[in-house]
Amino acid sequence: MRTEASADDQTNENSTAATQPHDAAPMPHDENLWLEDIHGEDQVAWVKEQNTTTLARFHDDLFDSIAGDIQTALDSEGKIPMVAKRGDHYFNFWRDSTNPKGVWRQTTWDSYVSESPEWEVLIDIDALGIAEDTPWVWAGASVRRSDNARALVSLSPDGGDAHRVREFDLVTKSFVAGGFDLPSAKTRFAWLDDDTIIVATDTGEDSLTTSSYPRQARVLTRGQAIADAPIVAEVPRDHVAIFVGSDVGAADPDSTDRAFAIDAIDFFNTRMSFIDLDDVRDESESISTTASAWENKRHVVDVPTDVEVGFERDFVLFRPQSQWDHEGLTVAAGGLAVADIAEVKAGRISPTVIFTPDEHTALQSWTWTRDYLVLELLRDVQSQLVVLDPNDNFSSSRLPGVPANHMVGLGAVDKHDDATANDYWLVSTGFLTPTTLSYGSLGSSGETENSSSSVTPEVIKSAPALFPGEGFRVEQHFATSDDGTKIPYFQIADSELVLDGRNPTLLDGYGGFEVSRTPGYTPVMGIGWLGRTTTGAWQDPDSQQTVTATEAPIPAGRRGVYVLANIRGGGEYGPGWHTSAMRENRMRAYEDYAAVARDLIDRGVTSPSSLACAGGSNGGLLVGNMLTQYPELFGAISCGVPLLDMRRYTKLSAGYSWKAEYGDPDVAEDWAFIQKFSPYHLLEVGTDYPPVLFWTATSDDRVGPVQARKMAARMQNRGIDDVWFFEDTEGGHSAASDNRQAAFTRALSYRFLWNSLTGE
Numbered sequence: 001m002r003t004e005a006s007a008d009d010q011t012n013e014n015s016t017a018a019t020q021p022h023d024a025a026p027m028p029h030d031e032n033l034w035l036e037d038i039h040g041e042d043q044v045a046w047v048k049e050q051n052t053t054t055l056a057r058f059h060d061d062l063f064d065s066i067a068g069d070i071q072t073a074l075d076s077e078g079k080i081p082m083v084a085k086r087g088d089h090y091f092n093f094w095r096d097s098t099n100p101k102g103v104w105r106q107t108t109w110d111s112y113v114s115e116s117p118e119w120e121v122l123i124d125i126d127a128l129g130i131a132e133d134t135p136w137v138w139a140g141a142s143v144r145r146s147d148n149a150r151a152l153v154s155l156s157p158d159g160g161d162a163h164r165v166r167e168f169d170l171v172t173k174s175f176v177a178g179g180f181d182l183p184s185a186k187t188r189f190a191w192l193d194d195d196t197i198i199v200a201t202d203t204g205e206d207s208l209t210t211s212s213y214p215r216q217a218r219v220l221t222r223g224q225a226i227a228d229a230p231i232v233a234e235v236p237r238d239h240v241a242i243f244v245g246s247d248v249g250a251a252d253p254d255s256t257d258r259a260f261a262i263d264a265i266d267f268f269n270t271r272m273s274f275i276d277l278d279d280v281r282d283e284s285e286s287i288s289t290t291a292s293a294w295e296n297k298r299h300v301v302d303v304p305t306d307v308e309v310g311f312e313r314d315f316v317l318f319r320p321q322s323q324w325d326h327e328g329l330t331v332a333a334g335g336l337a338v339a340d341i342a343e344v345k346a347g348r349i350s351p352t353v354i355f356t357p358d359e360h361t362a363l364q365s366w367t368w369t370r371d372y373l374v375l376e377l378l379r380d381v382q383s384q385l386v387v388l389d390p391n392d393n394f395s396s397s398r399l400p401g402v403p404a405n406h407m408v409g410l411g412a413v414d415k416h417d418d419a420t421a422n423d424y425w426l427v428s429t430g431f432l433t434p435t436t437l438s439y440g441s442l443g444s445s446g447e448t449e450n451s452s453s454s455v456t457p458e459v460i461k462s463a464p465a466l467f468p469g470e471g472f473r474v475e476q477h478f479a480t481s482d483d484g485t486k487i488p489y490f491q492i493a494d495s496e497l498v499l500d501g502r503n504p505t506l507l508d509g510y511g512g513f514e515v516s517r518t519p520g521y522t523p524v525m526g527i528g529w530l531g532r533t534t535t536g537a538w539q540d541p542d543s544q545q546t547v548t549a550t551e552a553p554i555p556a557g558r559r560g561v562y563v564l565a566n567i568r569g570g571g572e573y574g575p576g577w578h579t580s581a582m583r584e585n586r587m588r589a590y591e592d593y594a595a596v597a598r599d600l601i602d603r604g605v606t607s608p609s610s611l612a613c614a615g616g617s618n619g620g621l622l623v624g625n626m627l628t629q630y631p632e633l634f635g636a637i638s639c640g641v642p643l644l645d646m647r648r649y650t651k652l653s654a655g656y657s658w659k660a661e662y663g664d665p666d667v668a669e670d671w672a673f674i675q676k677f678s679p680y681h682l683l684e685v686g687t688d689y690p691p692v693l694f695w696t697a698t699s700d701d702r703v704g705p706v707q708a709r710k711m712a713a714r715m716q717n718r719g720i721d722d723v724w725f726f727e728d729t730e731g732g733h734s735a736a737s738d739n740r741q742a743a744f745t746r747a748l749s750y751r752f753l754w755n756s757l758t759g760e
Contacts, residue, residue: 025671028647028681031717032710036652038698043709047698050712050725054693057724058751062760066528067747071097073523074739078464080437082427083112085414087148089170092119093138100738101125102138104153106170113460122173123153137738139163143170144191145249145416152180152189152197160701161186161654165199182226186213186701190246190259192277195222196287198244198259203227206237211657212701213241217261221289230291233261233273233298240264240657247311248277249416255313261298266660267513268321269305273298299345312368314341315390318351319363321575332356334363334574336375338394354394355386362574364516369412370421372442374399376410381476381488381518381572383408387442401456405474405490406430407518413439426457429521431492431562432469437461467526471495472559474519479599482591485568489596490519491605492530493561499604502554504534504757505561505611507597511569511589512618513661514578519564524742528750529560538759554610554758561605567592569618583663584673590625597626597633609635612753616640617703618661624679624711627692636756637692638749641700644707646678647671653704680711683718691722691756695745698729724752 037043075097083090090112095102105119129136139154149170154163165187167179182189185202192198200214201207203226209215215237218229235242243262247255256276263271279297282288301309306321316339318324324331329351331337337351354373355363361379368374371391377384385399385408402408406428413423426438440457473495478486497503506529510517536556566572569581569589581589597613600606611634615623620642627637647665649655663670665678675681692715696708705727712725726748728741754760 023668025647025666025668030645030648030710032713035709035713036706038705046713047705047709047725047727051727054724054726054748058748058755060751063747063751066750067743069527069531070524070747071739071743073466073527074743076464076466076523078466080435080461080463081112081117082425082437083107085417085420086143086145087417089148091122091141091143094119095739097739099124099126100740101129101136102738104138104141122170123168125155128155141168142189142191144194146194150176150179150194152191154187157184158699159697160699162701163187165189165201178223180220180222186241188214188242188244190244191248192219192246192257192259192287193248196220196289198232198246198261199226199229200242200244201226208237209235209241209656210238211240212654213264213657215239215242217242217244219287219289219294221287224289230289230294232275232291232294233263235263235265240266247313258311260311264657265305267658268660270308271305272301272309274301274311275299301344302347303349310366311341312373315339316341316344316349317366321579326351329353333576336363336366338390352394354388357574359573362572362577364571367410367412367424368415369424369442370415372422374410374424374442376408378516378518378572381490381516381566383518385410401426403428403430405476405519406433407520424457430519431474431490431521432472434463434465434521436463463521466523467531469526469530472530473497477599477603479565479592479595481568481588481595483588485588485592487565487567487592487595488572489563489565489599491561491563491600493605494559497561497605498558501601501604501607502610503558503561503606504532504554504754505563505600505606506753507563507565507593507600507611507613508619509565509567509593509596509613509615509622510619511565511567511581511593511622512578513569514571514575515618516571517564517566518572524746525562528746529562529754532560532750532754534558534758535760560754563596563600563605565593565596567596567622582661583670586662586673586677589622590629590677593622593626594630594633597630601633608633610757612636612638612757614638614640614749614753616642618643620644620703620708621646621677621679625677625682627689628679628682628684629677631687631689634690636690636753638695638753639692639708639711640695640745640749641697641703641705642694642708642711643703644678644711645680646674647681649707652706653700654702655704680707680714683714683720685718689715689720689722691724691752693724693726693749693752695726695749696728698727722756 081092083092089106091106093104102125103121104123105121107117107119111117125136134157137156137159139156141151141153143151151168153166153168156163162184164184165182167176169176187201189197189199197220199220200217207216215235216231217233219232220229241264245260248257259275261273275298280288280293308319310317318337320331322333334357336355337353339349339351343349364376366375373388375386383402387397388394409427411425413420415421422442429435437460438457439460475491478488481487534554567589568577613623613626620639623637623639624644643649663674665671665674694708694712696705698705715723
């Protein structure tokens with residue numbers, strides 16, 4: 001689940017409503033509150049007993065085969081090592097069988113484009129974990145731009161969102177003695193200069209929001225204790241968080257270095273402010289770390305709180321979540337407008353609209369090279385790339401070479417380097433097409449060996465096929481939801497698919513937080529589901545007798561069908577697609593998903609007994625509602641790291657930060673609609689529920705393991721059959737701190753689903 005906010009002004013109409021008095025919602029009886037003690041002795045014993053029972057049922061030779069194949073794919077040396085360029089080096093983080101926790105490493109351009117790159121290891125996470133007796137999990141690095149000689153490295157002690165930040169010397173390849181070193185927390189930071197960072201972290205009492213994220217931004221200089229660093233911005237305790245960033249060492253030498261502070265009021269409303277660093281330098285030209293020097297220096301971007309704000313040099317970009325009417329100008333929801341930063345400082349914003357969506361096309365993201373702005377669009381969930389030229393009134397042109405039913409992403413190589421200023425990486429992937437990495441240029445950036453003036457990008461690396469994709473076909477279909485809305489979905493199935501309703505089918509989806517689900521090559525799914533073929537050796541669950549292939553509900557020789565549903569709540573058609581399924585309209589997401597399930601059944605692809613669904617996090621809430629509201633449509637459900645108890649979700653882990661998405665269950669008016677999609681409270685005696693597996697991780701500090709525990713316990717205590725639970729002790733919200741663990745948990749899910757549908 002996303003943890004960044006996209007929000008803004010405290011005076012926004014949507015946010016002031018939260019400050020008004022409301023009737024309190026009652027707290028339903030909960031016999032499983034004791035399971036909310038994550039690390040309690042009795043609770044851990046309950047988890048261990050559940051794990052033992054679940055693995056005794058599903059951990060067999062086929063399980064080991066699936067897990068082994070998935071880990072082999074995840075460890076494959078043929079995967080493309082994606083890189084980030086800083087200075088003359090290309091950085092990559094890599095995991096394989098030799099380095100299960102991974103290595104952070106670097107190489108040169110000549111080496112990278114060769115068939116066998118030579119890598120210089122900077123940090124061996126496995127060796128570091130042994131040396132420091134901590135099972136470190138990589139969480140990223142930020143290289144300072146001034147000389148590319150130092151980095152701030154983030155390491156999680158258990159795979160959760162909290163991480164320790166340490167300064168690393170890229171020349172000596174060692175951590176800097178006496179350098180920046182911040183204790184484990186949900187920290188955000190950015191370089192301001194060689195010896196100064198802006199940081200938001202846990203500094204003790206009153207430094208965190210109710211959502212467990214930092215609420216204070218501090219300016220920290222080398223050698224200074226974080227508690228002594230001055231607070232330069234803070235947000236109210238009931239907001240989600242404060243986020244910080246910077247734009248220093250800019251590609252344009254005439255641009256001003258800046259620091260940013262974002263008040264994340266809720267998940268979709270923010271107040272953006274910025275500080276020109278020249279305004280806070282002292283007589284020695286160093287950045288001041290006294291609070292008084294920063295007072296009254298911040299500029300607040302005065303726009304509605306649901307307008308996402310971005311910066312690039314002296315451009316300010318605006319993407320509204322709802323229609324923005326400003327002084328006679330209208331910017332459509334999901335559109336994009338631009339203004340000069342001088343106007344923003346003066347409070348006279350006169351934006352120019354540079355992109356307007358339509359009912360089929362939505363803006364997903366944008367990327368700057370030095371001289372161009374590239375928009376990544378989806379048209380009916382099909383990729384398009386559009387290049388805008390700021391020096392020509394943002395005139396546009398299409399970037400060619402985007403195939404149907406694929407996802408194509410573009411990223412700048414390094415706009416700070418004259419040699420690569422307008423060069424880009426192009427990543428293309430499809431359900432059955434391994435990832436391809438290409439390199440191109442949007443204009444002349446100097447004749448160098450690693451830049452190109454060609455319009456057509458050059459293929460640099462291609463990943464190998466990691467599961468057999470022959471004989472499959474990708475199709476896009478549209479289902480009709482209850483209110484008449486057309487819901488797109490992708491179907492990957494045998495090209496000779498028999499439409500008799502007897503194909504083992506897995507339905508996937510998410511439907512929340514404006515997250516778009518798009519085509520992509522996923523070896524885990526390919527191996528775990530598409531790669532399976534029925535044998536017809538079905539075992540009757542009542543008699544435990546194996547019947548002949550001709551009597552099996554699914555005949556021998558049927559291959560798995562995978563379906564990805566693009567339901568409302570996501571971002572496939574822009575912010576309106578998302579907001580139409582928020583809060584009191586959340587049920588639309590579940591109606592959409594059920595509509596796709598029915599369409600698959602009506603088309604003869606599958607039948608309820610042959611149809612499974614799976615989802616994690618908000619997707620876990622999605623399939624939890626399939627379990628409780630549409631049990632007649634499914635033959636099995638895999639529910640991972642889920643939200644399920646929507647009455648107490650705001651009191652568990654980081655749940656308080658998602659009130660804008662789901663509503664506030666403590667408010668009676670909100671609980672009236674939230675309880676309609678709270679699976680924990682929708683269980684009914686006498687209902688015939690399909691088999692279900694709940695899987696989670698002890699160290700998940702975002703959603704947490706509690707909700708899955710309680711749901712499994714409630715169902716089991718009520719005598720409901722085929723309820724399984726597994727909790728990994730590491731891995732955070734992904735339940736995967738390394739490839740072995742990822743392979744294990746995913747194999748468990750696929751093994752459970754395949755067995756439940758086919759009896760095999």
